[in-house]
Amino acid sequence: MADRHRLTDRLLAAGERLTPQREAVLRALTSAQTALGPGELLAAVRRQHPHFGRATVFRTVELLVRLGLAQRLEQSHRRTVYVACAPEHHHHLVCQRCGSVQDVDEGVVTPLAKVLQRAHGFALDHGALDFYGLCEDCRSA
Amino acid sequence: MADRHRLTDRLLAAGERLTPQREAVLRALTSAQTALGPGELLAAVRRQHPHFGRATVFRTVELLVRLGLAQRLEQSHRRTVYVACAPEHHHHLVCQRCGSVQDVDEGVVTPLAKVLQRAHGFALDHGALDFYGLCEDCRSA
């Protein structure tokens, strides 16, 4: 499983350990169709591991974010969610209606980053940039 | 005071009332050099009005957001902050180090919005787009 390879790679590189819990959280995240919050993630993981701890979810998603395997999105007011993602630089298009997330590559923001740099001396943090709006389906509906 | 004019205008247009509390919150926000969270806002306002209610801060900032006089930023993990802003469309450059916020106008994102629309059918919500990174000062430091 590709996920597992990436996970072990990253964990070893960071001097962290591979545990069933970490695998389980990453798997739940990658197999989800949409971004998940901590509560949903806990529920998903508990279907396989009934005694999974609440705190472990919080600790693990933050670890995955640090490893570059997941990203945190502030999807809307008071709702923090996580999506699995490849370590390669890219950005997310987050639908505000249905919650779906699609990737869009780094290239589309390069011109923007240059403008902000030149005109304002502002160094854009690409890792913190995601886009909110309506996906094609929701827009036509 | 220009703030006050804009506030009364907007309140009346929305069928809302002008109260000292609403003025106070807007003033605290406009006079701040940086974005403020609810707690800081409460502290600031209480310097003038010691009995100011906590809930009123929450209710008021959300009102200001609805009126277009303020904007909510998810500045970082578990930190929601607000900045005063003009009703005209624009975006914010938020420094992740010092918390300063500067405006940048709508024009810089128009090309990006077009690309997302054409290539992905995605309708960008301009009101939800802000940029995080390092301001000029923090970058050189």
Place this chain on the structure above:
DNA sequence: GTGGTTGCAAAGGTTTTGCATGTGC
């Protein structure tokens, strides 16, 4: 006068922490 607004206090929900137990390396 009347309905919206406020302050207070309590409830609600989410995230974090402390610690004994378990486990990857």
Place this chain on the structure above:
DNA sequence: GCACATGCAAAACCTTTGCAACCAC
């Protein structure tokens, strides 16, 4: 074996809600 990771439960935190008193219109 040892340090790190986990599960549990309680604490801490931020935000919302309910309601009586108040006040802008």
